[in-house]
Amino acid sequence: MEWLLGFTEEAIVDQQKQPSYARKLVPWLNWDEWVVVKESLFSNSPDSVASALRRISAWRSRGCLPVVIEVTASIIEIQQRDPHYRVGQSNDASLSEEMLAMLYCMAIMRLVNGVVEKTRKKELTSIAVAADAIGIPRMLIDIRHEGSHRELPALQVVRNASIKALDWLKSYYWEPQYKSIPFHGDGNTKVRKEIKSKLRDLAFCFKDNRSPQSSGSLRKGKRVKHGELLCGRSKLLTLIAAKGQASRSGGSKKQIKKILKSLLALYSSYSSEIVSAVLEFLLKALPSSEFMDHEEGSSAGPTIDSVLADWKVIIVQFCNKEPELLLNLLKTVIDLIETQGAMMSEEGLPYFGGSNSNKKFHQIEDLSSLFAWLVGVLSTADVPKTSLLELLRKCLQISAPGNKLLMDSALHLAQLIDDSSTLIEKVEKLSLLDLSNLDGQGPSVMTSNNLVLEEESMHQAAKKLDLLKERVIKKKTSMSMDGGIAKSNRWTLSKSWNPCPIGMLPRAAGSSGCLPVLDRIGNHDKNQVTERKEPSKSNQHSAKRDATLDLDKLDNSTVKKMKATVENGGFKNQEFPLEGEKGCLMVGGVWKKVGEEELLDIQSSVRILV
């Protein structure tokens, strides 16, 4: 392993000249984390303060902690040890007054020196002059001097000074920094507003591009409609805002590019907000089936394609940069259909047939047609095909009998995934079966025919289960045969990986990455990491235990139980379509060996039961 150093110094210097150099390395993951620490640090609850101090020590360990934060934490930690601030608490382990004074004094010296060092231009100006320039209270400068060269100042003096120091730190760092954070405060409402206005701008840019001769009044009219949809309460305000926006958006390509770029930048931290905003726009724009004759819906009146033409361009453009948006939209829509369907069945409404005027039914109709439209968009956008499989599963899983739109979408999806595979055939068969059921028996669902079908699929499912169990047992024996080598599997190459920034976790598609959750989950985990004595052994044990547990689960499970696991466990984790399933099917890699087709078989069998 021998390598020449291939990188030149010029390359680094070049890079530092780029504007992105305005970014700075910080120890916090995002500004939310910083804000939480700020708020807890200055709160009255000792628990909050303690948690903030803990987080700051984690920041300190990363080696790039601003000195102002470090000193703030020190002073607050000392105050926590000072009986003066701990009324009603036991003073058993408290420090002597001298020790406390020493601690305060040291923190103040570090504050003055640390902050002044950074700001003092030349060694020529004295500390006092430099400190004065940034408004450090004179008292702190004097304590620094006294503490270094003369007698240690009295506790009373340094304690008071510590309060002054904190006030100064707040005004010098914490508050100004808080104000300069983009979109801080009141949750995500500001971001949501920002996203919506950007999307609106974008839609108008495209509209202008398409029909440059379109009259201003028309644009304004449309604009008002949007305004009403967004916040009907203050129509006047939105109207005014809308005018401003409409005139701003020149509709130039440059403008579009600019807005898209800013939206993309937001996507990495606010993906769900963007998805829901886009979805909201889409649903509003959609011609509701409620006011249309169901049968003629597609032929008469505005078609979904014509209504959403602009949005198609926007989404395709967005997805070229961030393909995950489309996937997320599809997932959200299908989740909505699922919840609506569940609500309907809870209310005892017939899923199909019955009163066509049912509102929920129409909502499902709308969502289904939106889903079909999105799948159509999918075929023009460049989205990794592998991530579609999961969507297909879900689609099949929730499509109610007779929901032709969803069935067609599923078929479409299957085609997108692989033109040549038997997947299409299977989905086709399934949809035929589904529809023929419907056509043959009409709205009444429970017929003897259906029951026979159900029984058969139960048998099929049971067979698959046996197969799975067998494989689990096989795998288990092979694992125990490996025995001692088991620990060598500690380090494995990830099976799949989507590019994402360092410090983030990959998304199913695209390269924006998502922020990790870094909190320790549960005590179980904690024990394993910190108090573990025999790493390799305990690892082995846990792996074995998992396998047995899973096997037990399989043994006891009925077909119904399996269905539950497939639905609840198997498809909730949407990050990794193949590896991520945490249900009982994922046993030490058996999952993959079952194969996608078999998996789909199981699912369709289960599906038919519904």
Place this chain on the structure above:
Amino acid sequence: MASPSELENPSPNIYIPEEWSNAADSIAYDSITSPPPIALICGAKNCGKTTFSRHLLNVLLQRYRKVAYLDTDVGQPEFTPPGFLSLTIVDKVTPDLTIPCLKTPERCLYFGDVSSKRDPSVYLNYIFAIYDYYRKEYYMFGEGENPKRVELPLIVNTPGWVKGVGYDLLVDILKYVSPTHVVKINISAANKNLPAGAFWLDGESDGVINLIEINSAFQDSFNRSVLVQKDARLLRDLRIMAYFRQCFPSDWNITQIKELAHALASLRPFEVPIASIKIQHLHCQVPSSEIFYSLNASIVGLAFDSEDSEKLPWCVGLGLVRGIDTFKGVLYVITPVPQSSLEKVNLLMQGFIQIPTCLLQVQGCISPYMSSNVLTAS
């Protein structure tokens, strides 16, 4: 320009004065081959210790098939990324003295900072342990030992911190190693030099010590040393980048930093269960609830920890914890260390070696830790 060096000079930018080549030759050829010479190079910052060490290495390689190299400069090590103390066995001449190259060390320990001042006692213990290993494996074989084993000469490179605690540490190293040759490079600013003579001995002296005092290579017209100023931080970043460049085949066309940054962001990382790994911060107390906040996107030493507390955590290299999935309970680690060597790694040692920021902020893949809107001191 006279070049009295016996080697033909393939690196024209490096000038080896006659005084230097004489010194190197005397170390390589004046002694008998058994025991082989142990040479320690010391001197103030930027005086040319590393250049002399490289030259000496090449000269020794003409007489010996292999040469051992003990690196005690954690800030700018010769063959490893920063933060390591290492023993490397070199068997090939490196003709170009200007370009440092990475080698896989025979033994190394991760100190986790760029200066010994962070933890002087651990620093010394690590050096002593590595030196002991050299003595055992490559020097002074007892009777009845395998006669096939070859004794190797040793070069000890030291950091340029020669004042205060740095001086004390150097003296401790010198006493422990007790080299056969000490090369002291002086510069014209006398107050920055090490004391004259065998400064590390307190009177009594056992064995023969050859103290060779030479001057830095370049002098201006007033006979003042011209020091080659280096941007230490930049060099360290380059070192780390060159190290992680090894994650990719050498024939991959990665010449620019942003190409490397993209390649690293896209690289399939190693996956290791959190439960099977111990995480330790070398210089900081991290509350157990905060470990992942501390660890994410940081550089770690990959070590193996035995239950025997006496044993030191030998390292196999550096890793970059590029992501943590607490739900799946795995860490994602990027490292050029081959999987076969990783198998025994069960300890991640976190220190203060930082990822070069240019690897974190390439367009389209900006790490969350590179933040905008950061208030800086006005």
